Amino acid sequence: MKDRKTVILEAAARVIACRGVRGLRVEEVAAEARVSKALVYYHFKDRAGLLRRTLRFVGDRAERYTRGGGPGDAAPRGPGPGDLAPGARVPGDPLRELERRLLLEFQDLPEVRENSTAWGELRASAVFEPELREELARAGREWVREIADLLGPVGPAVPDAALVSAAERLTVLVEGLSTRWLVGLLPAGHAAELLRGAVAAEAEGLRRAAVRTACPAA
């Protein structure tokens, strides 16, 4: 059985994906979770604490379905939706594995849409809710590190700063494409195509950086 903390966090993510963070009241989340307001305060102290923990919860869920291969699924799963998300890990080819993980953000499944909508809304809310920024920065750093590590094997002796910059660009791009996809401004197939193009361009840039690093300046 799920513990009640998880039930509250799931409810918070759902409410945020449906109605947004601005003006969100703890009562609404308690009602959605079918628990008392007091229990929400007991577990999360206040509204800011609830929002911060929801951000982390949503981030962890995204990590699960982009690493494992499917929402709520820690193991690789069968063929993904269309050409978007090949199901099997690609352990021998880090660049394909990177593409696969990033493309899993565009799975047209209700859980993924809800999770990404909540994430986008929490991220956008950081303008008005400063207490979200630290958690957002932490999640961003972790994601960038993960992507930078997958980019590492692309070229020998690529400086880490170049890997991190490429990873920062790719994560910003994925978030932006995801937001546009969620509101129907961009079909998932086109988002996938744009993302593949970016991965190819960054990989090529890193290979050139490796060559420049290896050669003494003229």
Added chain:
Amino acid sequence: MKDRKTVILEAAARVIACRGVRGLRVEEVAAEARVSKALVYYHFKDRAGLLRRTLRFVGDRAERYTRGGGPGDAAPRGPGPGDLAPGARVPGDPLRELERRLLLEFQDLPEVRENSTAWGELRASAVFEPELREELARAGREWVREIADLLGPVGPAVPDAALVSAAERLTVLVEGLSTRWLVGLLPAGHAAELLRGAVAAEAEGLRRAAVRTACPAA
């Protein structure tokens, strides 16, 4: 003297940048503009009409300060803030001109911060306000076309679809970097560096695409 429609739109942008779109009431905008609610309804029909026109207004302002060189300034201006925004147009070098325009989104000026905050918030709100999507799509297409045209001279005979894809990625990236910069997650100098890297990577990719287009398949 400014007409009252402009005064209302300026007030709407200010209120949205400060408090967000969710829960925004027409009364707040009227109060901020020091006009009657009736006048707002007279000019914009309803809340949705006001939001749509504000989105366009904010987009037009951004176009003015990224094209001209400074907020509210149609003519090129003097040296920009630090290394971010060289003031003079670079007509002979389209890639530098492209960089310059994109970097002008990161000018640390109150008008630019307010305008970008309002834009980011209106964009994020499209998840909950479907009536914003058409205007958002239109503005997006125009911006992408402008950037694609600046990318055109990078290589001869680059297919237009490749230019448009590169432009789509760059605009998504600029928006995402701008959002992170506005909430203090990313220093402007680092955003500029990431953006320059992306412009270089895309330009290189387009040059290679041009070569592939020019050569018959093996």
